[in-house]
Amino acid sequence: MAFVAIADRDHEHALHDPQSFIRKYIWSQDHKVIAIQYALVATAIGLVALTMSVLMRLQLGFPDTFNIIAPQEYYQYITMHGMIMVIYLLTALFLGGFGNYLIPLMLGSRDMVFPYMNMLSFWFYLLAVLVLVAGFFVPGGPTGAGWTLYPPQAVLPGTPGATWGIICMLASLAIFIVAFTMGGLNYVTTVLQARCRGMTFMRMPLSVWGIFMASILGLLAFPALFVSAIMMTLDSVIGTSFFMPAVASMGEKTVHTGGSPLLFQHLFWFFGHPEVYIVALPAFGIVSDLLSTHARRNIFGYRMMVWAILAIGCLSFVVWAHHMYVSGMNPYFGFFFATTTLIIAVPTAIKVYNWVLTIWRGDVHLTVPMLFAIGFIFTFINGGLTGLFLGNVTVDVPLSGTYFVVAHFHMVMGVSPILVVFGAIYHWYPKITGRMFDEALGKFHFWMTFIGAYAIFLPMHYMGILGVPRRYYGYSDAIQFIPPSVHEANEWISISAMIVAATQLVFLYNLIHSYFRGPVADGNPWRATTLEWQTPQTPPKHGNWGKDLPEVHRWAYDYSVPGAPEDFIPQNVPHSEKTPVGREHGVPT
């Protein structure tokens, strides 16, 4: 049993080809169906969060005009928008969606190692989303504690949703973590144990590397959120004092005594910072593959890219308190966490250089996925550089709590990953559906989204440097230091945001319309090397590979190998005179 390639343990995957509609598409154990289920639910709840952001922008851009949001509801909007986008959209889409779809296909396996658990993972995720949505309908509405849910205010009267809303939020998070754990264990074990013959770790596409590391981060970071959710539930429901100090609320002393609000912040950010990389690492990986494929050039510095992913993953656990410079923690901590924060910029910068060097002198095809990938490089550099400002204590203190922070994190972990999500959806759409999307609409979608993102978030940097505080319902003229230009910027941002939001409808239309009416796609329309494009059928059938599992003979990046008849050699093509060894071992060609 020891040292057996998975190709020789194929019998262990007892494949019962489900026939009935329900077993095939509802209670499905097929990783591809589960991936699509995850993606659909994530998109649906993401649209809710998108709508909320549009309503918030209406309020901020045109105060006293629309009055859709009451002042006391504004915090509920920012809270739910942030939490949904970070957890229920991006995390679920990258790991539950792309992780599920790509890992077995890219590694040449038939499915995840434990398909039943994989199915349960989705249903728990759906339950988590339903509990989250239930929060909108309970008395008092959803929690308005901010997506960071800081106590004491999260559970004290005066904060919207401090009784029922916060409980729904915490319960939903706990269920989400259970769901993620079942999925994440599957992803990690599949990568470790179920690669096909010839698929060494150093031949894995970087997409899989990114998702693999992100899953490990999730398994080690979500426990902190799980524990803090339990403790905050106890504080709120039965009046324990883990996080609650002795405070007076509404003129009366509460039942709480002696708890530590800082403890929550530490636990939350011990989860929260790796969470940034849970979203970013899959994006890093996927964008590497998009750039390489559409520039017809091998990824620059593959080994360095892998080590950078591992280094970022490890370092992401020792930077968390850079979110807490103004929390009142021991100031000496700031020195340590600023240092580690700057160190984590090194592997990240290596990745950026390697992406740029990958397309340098490549045969760049400006396809829709490629446009999104290049757009990502811009927004990520932008968001990364402002991160260097905020990572330094002395610069952060005046900037924290302003729109500069909003601009930074939206650029680096909102816009950047979502651009990769779009690029990835366009890239794999022909494989998933067997149809081609409308290229012109895709390009329209890209340019509107990309330029729109800058139109929205670039002015926010300026507002932040002026000191405009974030999380405000409105900025009356009584606030003296806010110049009229800020009000104009707010109008501009709001109009841009609405245009960008409307553009997403074009994207959805493109996906739905092409699914029924798009031209039938070739099995490998991008002429890509990785295994998912070499399946016998498109879209791949249950079991992915037909009778025999594929065998891998080369790395994932044999593009434009001199001497080869075509400008790509798939991973499962053996070495021969016509299909020579590429640059896998660093041999210059």
Add this chain to the structure above:
Amino acid sequence: MSHEPATLEPGFRGVTADWSADKQAFPVPWGKAMMWIFLLSDTFIFSCFLTSYMNVRMSTTDPWPNTAEVFALTVGGHHIPLLLIAIMTMVLITSSGTMAMAVNFGYRRDRKRTAQLMFATAALGLCFVGMQAFEWTKLIVDEGVRPWGNPLGAAQFGSSFFMITGFHGLHVTGGVIYLTVVAWRVLSGFYDRKGTYETVEVAGLYWHFVDLVWVFIFAFFYLW
């Protein structure tokens, strides 16, 4: 299985090349690999619980009750500190022993012995949970300790105690159910037909982990 000839590169590069070859990264069944990874994740959960407990113990301004006194029993006129906890710890560690023996007999495909020892392990686990119930009752009824406060001192004493031992107790209870199911399957010959007893070992991993966590709870909560 690799198609390239095995090259033994020296140094770090050789280690990574070997470990990342086209084989299972760990030469164990999938279920066992997954259980190890899950336990790593679970370790983080208990670490967070224990770290939080230490943190609130430091942050509270009220005095912390003397655990040796709180968890003392009076037996036959003798006042013995931590007596019940000592017995509970003994029971749990004994159950780890019976579990290890069950795994051993599982390797030998001794259906009956394996099942017997697993049922014994589950029974010891049940015994542990029962004593925990006794301990909780004593604290709640006799001493008036509640999660939100107690007459002995810091409110966080009760909160941490009930939360951490409760979460651990749930793990033990889940383990008892898990072990019973697996033992039942062993007895019914399910694993003989499947051709492998690996599930016994996977269940054993979980059980040993739950024991190990108890040692840390014992050290950090009761002895400190």
